[in-house]
Amino acid sequence: MQFAQSILVYFILALAVAYLLKKFVLPKRLFTAKKNTSKSCGDGDCGCH
Amino acid sequence: MSKQINVALIGNPNTGKTSVFNALTGLNQKVGNYPGITVEKKEGICKLPRGVKAHILDLPGTYSLNTTSLDESVVVELLLNKNDKDFPDIAIVVSDVENLKRNLLLFTQIQDLKVPTMLVINMADRMIKKGITLDTQALEAKLNTKIALVSTRKGSGIDRIKELIADYKNLPITSNIDTVQIAPDYFERLKKVFPKEDIYKLWLVITQDVNFMPIVKKTINDDTDFALKTKSELKKMQHRETVLRYKFINDSLKETLTIDTNAAKGLRASLDKILTHKVFGYLIFFCILLLIFQAIYDWSSYPMDFIDEFFASASEWVKNTLPPGALTNLLAEGILAGIGGIVIFIPQIAFLFFFIAILEESGYMSRVVFLMDRLMRPFGLSGKSVVPLISGTACAIPAVMATRNIDNWKERLITILVVPFTTCSARLPVYLIIIALVIPEGSFLGLSYQALTLMSLYLLGFGVAIISAMILNKILKIRSGSFFVMEMPNYKLPLPKNVIYTVWEKTKSFVLGAGKIILAISIVLWFLGSNGISDDYKNAETIVENRIKSEGLPEINQLTIQTQLEDYKKELQFGITRGLYKINPQALNDSIEIHKEYLYKKAIEQEISSFELEHSYIGYMGKAIEPIVKPLGYDWKIGIAVITSFAAREVFVGTLATIYSVGSDQEETIKNRMAAEINQDNNKPLFNLASGISLLLFYAFAMQCMSTLAIVKRETNTWKWPMAQLVFMSIFAYIVALIAYQTLK
Incomplete structure (x- = not known):
């Protein structure tokens, strides 16, 4: 029983680490579909260029 | 199809x-x-x-x-x-x-x-x-x-x-005005050069500073037969267009729309006169803020206590019911403790958004923006920056996005840089728990000290934001000059549906948004706190028992046991004198001895848990950063919470709840666990006025939010500004917290 519990804990831990990596470390573009990102954005000094 | x-x-x-x-x-x-x-x-x-x-x-x-x-x-x-x-x-x-x-x-x-x-x-x-x-x-x-x-x-x-x-x-497709009328010579020439293009579309391409496919401004620029006008000439032509359009609109409305001006005037004008008054306007706003913070404290204390106790009992139930093992410990000490650390704040968050929704729905928030515009001008910002600053009380992310309605880039950049100083809802859990621990429960003119402290923190955040704006306005060498025109919406009775929806949505996003991160961090923290590689960790029980045999329990633990034993004796005596139970003197002494042994056993177990935690993975990590946070009055556990809450501020409480519950067999609420923490250096409570104020100030100023940094990068299209924000805010927070602790300790 204790062994099974330990296995489950390691599995949950792996999921938690994977989630945190996905959220904060790995680049978002790995998980999102490619979108049209062309943006025209106003004045020349708007900071988006 | x-x-x-x-x-x-x-x-x-x-x-x-x-x-x-x-x-x-x-x-x-x-x-x-x-x-x-x-x-x-x-x-x-x-x-x-x-x-x-x-x-x-x-x-x-x-x-x-x-x-x-x-x-x-x-x-x-x-x-x-x-x-x-x-x-x-x-x-x-x-x-x-x-x-x-x-x-x-x-x-x-x-x-x-x-x-x-x-x-x-x-x-x-x-x-x-x-x-x-x-x-x-x-x-x-x-x-x-x-x-x-x-x-x-x-x-x-x-x-x-x-x-x-x-x-x-x-639907008919028609023209309302003849575009050529705006400037006949100019438009006739334009027609000749671009005979295939729609003339009004071309006009918009010329006047807007953007590229629209397939008509690209460069095409117009490159055409040698056609010269673009200067900016001021174009502006004059735009004004002429507006005049022509209003002439058409007036003609259209003359016979179709009638307004009885007497009926239109009334309550709105009178209310505006008071609510936007130079003196009374600010006074009323201040009173409304006081009322909100008082209500947040008064109304939410009962559901908060209930939730806190519920999670403590649930944790106890899991430990007693499920078969012993790592998973049971993870559930009881990691997951439930961590989640409990965030769910407890639902009532206060809900009340905060309830009031914000009412202020927004009623139309009062626009009057606040108008009032603030007056305050902001001397600091180099216009009222357009107030909308993001006020929406920053919910979350800095939509607030940074709301700066898109600021047309002037310098003003927009400054607003983006100072928005994270406003007190967002993620700071609320940290403030609430620390205030509850270190600020006494008394009141002043019917307003509790705790509510007043919370309000001061909101005002402090806003104050630092506008002072920073003033400094940035002087430092940043970017061309500026803007105006602020704002429409005052009508006063409306807030629709209960909209208010309830806002409260529900905001609370849900607070719990789910941060909840997933807190859950994951709690699992990782529990693992790091419940495992270790060193010999000290593996032989913790033997080491602690030997130490206690040779040196006895630490003085603070002995004092605690004595106090608890005295309480137990009093309780027994009380029962005997009230006739609740009969007990002979020998049995009384035996009962006291058994309880004493139990308290000693519990204290030894606590010592072992504490020793294990100190020598677990997280203990070593915490000890490594302790020298940095010690001057601020924090121990290594708080240091870990400060680091993990960089993901999101509300993670702070969940982290402490998890760390404090690792190895603990007692059914305790988060607040009690934190209140019982002792500073090893002076044997006094760890959360005292000095360390509490230091923590409050640190969280008021530090940039503890990765999502905000990401959104600032997106909105400014460079890492330069978010990094500058992170470095400045962190150093500033550290220095202020250091001064506060060293002065108050």
Whole structure:
């Protein structure tokens, strides 16, 4: 029983680490579909260029 | 397969476009009674009669197609680009019945782009009250369009909009003004050079500083036969266009719209006079803030205590019920403790958003923006920056996005940089728990010290934001100069549906947004706190028992045991004198001895847990950073919480709840666990006034939010500004917290 519990804990831990990596470390573009990102954005000094 | 109709909802700010969008799509996008809520386009699907579907786009508000800010240019970009997949088959201009004349300026511009356009006149329920009569049929004829008179508050007129969308092919495509009239010579030449292009579209391309495919401004620039005008000449021509349009609008409304001005005046004017008064306006706002913070403390204490105890009991139940093992410990000490650390704040968050929703819905928030504009000017910011700063009380992320309605780049950048100083809801859990621990429970003029402290922290955040803005205004060498014109919406009785929805949505996003991160961090922390590799960790029990045998229990533990034993004796004596139970002196002594042994055993177990924690993975990590946080009055456990809360501030409480519960067998609430923590250096409570104030100030100023950094990077398109923000805010927070602790300790 204790062994099974330990296995489950390691599995949950792996999921938690994977989630945190996905959220904060790995680049978002790995998980999102490619979108049209062309943006025209106003004045020349708007900071988006 | 039936064709999907592309529909664009366009209109002046605060005319209820998003309310129409919600009514058509059945979605629940955020609405409010102040301008500038929608800064990005939103989409939804609407089912129309005869099985037709419409793809509805809700666009940011704009007063005309002569745009000045980033959010407004979204509309022009869409209308000028026929290749855009969202290019509308029909444009719906949503207008407010009380400001129809001004709203029609945008309507006539869109119609002149030869896009099928219909007019939705919203807030029809206010017509009688405001003495407005409108001949819609006559106006339809004058404007060459179809009109739907609706009230999104009452839910009337929505079916008419659906019918008109389904019938969009029958909408006439006409011009309201002859564009050539704006500047005959100029436009005639333009026509000759670009005979195949629509002249009004070309005019917009010339006047807007953006590139629209397939008509690219460069093409016009490169044409040697055609010279562009200077900026000021173009502005003059835009003014001429506006005059021509208003002439047309006045002619159209002359016989179709009547307003009884006597009926229109009344309560609004009187209320505005008081609520925006130079002195009373600020006083009333201050009192409203006081009321809100007092209510947050008074009303939420009962549900908070209930939730806290519920999680403590649930943790105890899991330990006693499930078979012993790592998973049971993870559930009881890691997951439940961590989640409990965030769920406990639901009542306070809900009350905060309840009040914010009422202020927004009633129209009072716009008056606050107006009041703040006066305060902001000396600091180099306009009222346009107030909307993001106020929405920053919920979360810095939408607040940073809300800066898109600031047309001046310098002002926008400064606002983006200072917004994270305003007290967001993620700081609330940290503030609440620390205030509850270190600020006494007394009151001053009926207002509790704790509520006053919380309010001071909100004011402090706002104050530092505007002082930083003033400094940045002097440092940043960017051309500036802007104006602020804001429309005051009417006062409205808040719709319970909207208030409840806002509270529900905000609370849900607070719990789920941070909840997933907290859950994951709690699991990782529990693992790091429950495992270790060193010999000290593995032999913790033997080491501690040997130490206790040779040195005895630490003095503080002995004192605690003595106090607890005295309490137990008193309890027994009380029972005996009240006749609750009869007990002979020998049995009494035995009972006291057994309880003493139990307390010693518990203290030894606690010592072992504490030793294990100190020598676990997390213990070593915490000890490594302790020298940095010690001068601020924090121990290594708080240091770990500060580091993990860099992901999101609210993780702080969840982290401490998890760390303190690792190895603990007692059913304790988070607050009690924190209150029982002892500073090993002086054997006094770890959370005292000095360390508490130091923590409050650290969290007031530190940039503890990765998501905000990411959104600042997105909005400024460089890592330079978020990194500058992170470094400055962290150093500033550290120095202020250090000074506070060293002064107060």
